[in-house]
Amino acid sequence: MATRSNASSLQISRETRERFVAATEGVIEPAAHAITERLVALASQTGNSRDMQENRDGFLAFQSHGAAWVAQSRQAWRKALASSSSGGSSSNSLRLELIGDDVVETNILSSRLAQTIQDKASFELNDLRLRIQHLEGTSELDAKDVLKPEAFAKVLVDQWLASGLSRELWTKVQDQMQLHMVDGMVKAYKDANAYLISREVMPEIDLKSFVRRTGSVNSGAAGLGGSFAASHASGSASMGMTAQMPQGGRGGYALPAGSFAPAAIGVGMGRGGAAVSSADAMGANGGSPLLVARQRAQGVLLNLKRFVTARIGGDITQHRPAVGVSDGAGGPMGMAGAPAFAAAIADAEVAYQAAASQYVVGDEATAVLQATVDLRRRSAELKKRAPTTADKATVEIVALMFQAILAEERIPFSARVWFARLQMPVLRVAIAEPEFFGTLQHPARMLIDRMGSCVMGFDAAAISGSALEGEIRRVVQVIEQYPETGQRVFKLVFDEFVAFLNKYLTQSDTAQKVMSVAQQVEQKETMAIQYTIELRKMLNDMPVREEIREFLFKVWAEVLAIAALRYGPQDEQTVMLKRSASDLVWAASAKPNRNDRTRVIQDLPKLLQRLRQGMTLLGIVGDAQEQHIKTIGATLSDAFMSKTEAIPQAKIEAMAKRLANLEDFVSDEGTMDVPLDAASIELLLGVDASSIEVVPDTGTKVGEDMLAWAHELQVGNWFMLDHNDRVSQVQFVWRSERKQLHLFASSDGRSFLIQVGRLASYLQAGLLVPAEEETLTVRATREALAKLDANPERLLN
8 A cells, every 4th residue: 555644644633524424414313213213113102101101191291392302403413523632542531530420320321322332343343443543653542532432422412411312212212223223333334434445544554563473482472462353342441461460379269168177188189089188289288268268279270280290391381401311211201393294273263263153153053062071082183293291291180180170060161161262272372382280370271260260150041142251252252363373362362351241240220320439439438538537637636525526527528529529629519518617716716806796797608518418428417417416506606705725817728728739639549448238328319228238347357368368360250158147159240449449249139248358257167159169261171180090091192
């Protein structure tokens, strides 16, 4: 393609957006007609009188305001085009704000529509994103770019509400909305790509150009950039290869329910004599349950190493020497990168992919059986062509591991079909990177374990055809497409899968609302604690009555926190409430001169009104509010008669100045205790917390190791929760930003919001235990070792 000037490139990208907006604008009116037909049908239905009235009201409302919605949406969409950035990333920083339920629910509506569009148009959207980024020389589209599905969805929902239509009515017609919008958006994305191709903008997108290779199979070849990740995002957040690997074994190695006592540690690790002693598993006579679980898992790998080393005379967990070095068993030990063998693996992988593509649709149980037989046959052929005993052993061990994985009945068949396709890529990695057998933190192990721990909690019906199954399929296909990149592609898709889980598990309306409220409770309580600390510092050397101190510390600090989060720290209302604190301190000091007394008389009604406003914001109303006002009034009366001590005006002004910029002096470091209960949630936002089982801290002391375990639980893992003498299977779906609140969802639709201290104590008491005793690859390795221990000849046959 001829070199294109920057101005020309920007002109093409601008024309692409204009064509895209024009195309998508055209789907609004047809959608409105479809909505009208839907509402007419609903209004014609008979049944419950209340439902009939609501349906008629909905029809009349859209008849009155539907045309305005169409016009306003078109206008807003064109305006969005005018303000849309032509390149670069958004400079808007994330603001932590307390938002009302109405905003949260509005965001949920637009997010649901955007996600539906993105799911259907993922490939076209990703191609368009790459082409636009290529034109503009950027790494990502602007957050408000009109090419993003969420931009169009937000315009439609915002203008729906602005035109006088209700969220409830949107919910009734959203299926019709999605049906018409999605098809139109997919076509618009296709047309945009076709237009760019006609202008010779990346006519063919070769994803391999995003992979930089060093040319060495053993080195695992080189990095994958952010564009590679973005091109495979398909609705999940993409992360570049520079992201840090989990440290300290943060792979989520589950603790068996019966393994809390040291006496149970390490016994029966293998079968048929393959057991590991307690000392091997522990390396000591005690340890935290998290440490015990990791050491038990590491013990399985240690036993495998011992078994294989005793039979081939070499360590399969270490990189082998170059070709020609004897392994002591009649052959060279270091041919892991032998071209002929590498080619044989590649051929087997391609052949299996071709065969496997035939089974994905149809009888999945039969497909898994066929996959097992086919993979066993191909493994036997590869063993014959393996140049070293170490390579033969590697082929056999990987084959046995995947036999165990494919036989795992708790993995739905539809997911097992895709797990099967990972055997050859994993074999390639295990040959090139023998540390696969020596560490629990190898990216290939971590990916399989994470996917396994997630799907084993769902039934087959919940997985089949779901976005989760689609993401597993995408992950496998990406790995298959880039076989030369070694563990790096596994790490890339592991990061992407984790990012996907964080969205997928919290996409329900209930989870979104719980998360929103919980996050805001945590932010509000954290700020209240810090504001209290700062108020104490300000009043430390001031002669302020105890009644006023207590009111400021216990009430007004929370008022300031909730105001700062709801309105913003420098909003007019928040600034007014901050000023009220210094005004109250001044009003409560002695008034020996006439001017001060006159000022108090003039300002007191406004001050009391602001105090009432603040307490109402916090939910303190009625008798409780009157009691506070009565106590403050009595103190101010004493001040009026100079029965309190005087405070210099300079100190009052200094306090007012510090309060005005209070956020500059606070941080959340060291803030651990966040008060939490159902009442605080309801008072905060008026949300009915009856559907949320709030499990707050009780003050029970727990060890640091238990808190560490609580902090390291992985989103997506399943647990058995024994709460109030009722055992439920729950999935860990969300952790708050400050790691204080944890949300678990049960299979029957209930939610458990558990504070970190209580979570740690539940782990310590065995009231919350992992549903799976071991991760998938550790269990598969154990079962492979048991077969080898019973039939050691098969290792090299």
